[in-house]
Amino acid sequence: METLLSLMGDPHLAVPTVHVAGTKGKGSTCAMIAAALAAHGVKTGLYTSPHLHTFRERIQVDGQLIAEDQFAGLIQDLWRHVETVASYGDRGTVTVFELLTAMAFEHFRGSGAGFQVIEVGLGGRLDATNLVRPQLAVITPVGLDHVAILGDTIPAIAAEKAGIIKPGAPVVFGRQVPEGRAVIVGTARRLGVDAIDALEATALEGDPEVVGDRQRFSVRTAFARYEVDLPLLGPHQADNARTAIASLEMLNGHGVGLRPIAVELGLASTRWPGRFQILAGTNPLVVVDGAHNADSAEALLATFLSRFPQRGKVLLVYGATRGHEPVETARKLESLKPLVVATRTRHPKAIDPVELAGALRSAGLDVTAVAPNTEAALMAAQAMAEGADIILAAGSLFVAAEVIEKVRGIRPELYSTLKGDMMPTITAPGV
16 A cells, blocks of 8 residues: 555645544544534545445545546556556555545545545554544544454454554544553553543533434533534434544644534534434335444444334344344344344345344344345335334445435446455446
8 A cells, every 4th residue: 555655646645634443433423524624614535434325435525426537537547556566566456445545545635635534444553544644533432343353352453443543643532441542542642642532522511402313412612612413313423523523623723723613514514324314205214224333233222212212113124244243233222122134235245144044043033034135125124014113224334225225216336246356347327
């Protein structure tokens, strides 16, 4: 990755950076920070992963997806560098994620962005994004996920996340368990940078008020008082907003003249679909959420119970990808007494639904149907639903995406099966 970026003239160093890692909430926090920076009139790049329907979602400027011709042009322009890296013979080949990361840096540089908000892909220390020299590092809550790669304890995983902390740039961190907090603070102290606990730097005044699909609450800091109207539900999203606010205050004077009204406008305009998203106009009601680990499932449960205290049956359309803990995640939703429809997505790492159903049944969950794909699973759930029942699609962001596509009539990009690190063949219209 270092070689590729060097061949490109180091675009990752051309734009001031907010670098965000964490197990849960990092994408939401990135989206909030980027929206608030844009509301200040700062042209802002946002790089996130994965995507729901198109690769272009990963690369945005001021909330606008990179255009198809720009996306294709970047691949064409950068491919010679990809081939050069491979020709050296001792550095491997550029992966899909690495190329997308390089494309994002180049797009933000070419767009004249004043800031770029960069989400870590996996971990932090060895992530392809971790060549940036950020003005600010942000670490959202750390939990157990990707344990085969990052380690099977909170301190081990926190150490990987804390690998984005660099000399000269403070770190803001969200809600952490004590052992994770100790690693983050210890890393910051060793590097001689400030570590700001977002929940100590901000105070939530009263309980959030849920109004439809939004929540409203007040946040006070030493700098200002913010009236937040957030289009994302759940106590965890209120925490993420506090982390975003603490982060934005740390950027005050570093290319940003912070204005509380602009922060409020940015948070109110945040778009982050697939995270406790209620799909309007469906009967029965359909809710999608990308919860794919035990911590995110706990957040989903709390949000679901607060939003739907009165309801009928819960029909859980559930799929999972390898690398996570699908049974532990599903167990967190067991108190809803859901009727489970086990399924699989198009993702090449999706777990076979028969295998998944067996694991869930062994854990005591009521698996009432097994479907070969999410469309069939949604149809099965709809057939079982009546009255005030709710269909909940979860277990993977890819499940959420495919249910959204079916309900909203979105035609997704479809790829040939990825083999190793080869680039996919895209067969969407106009690409």
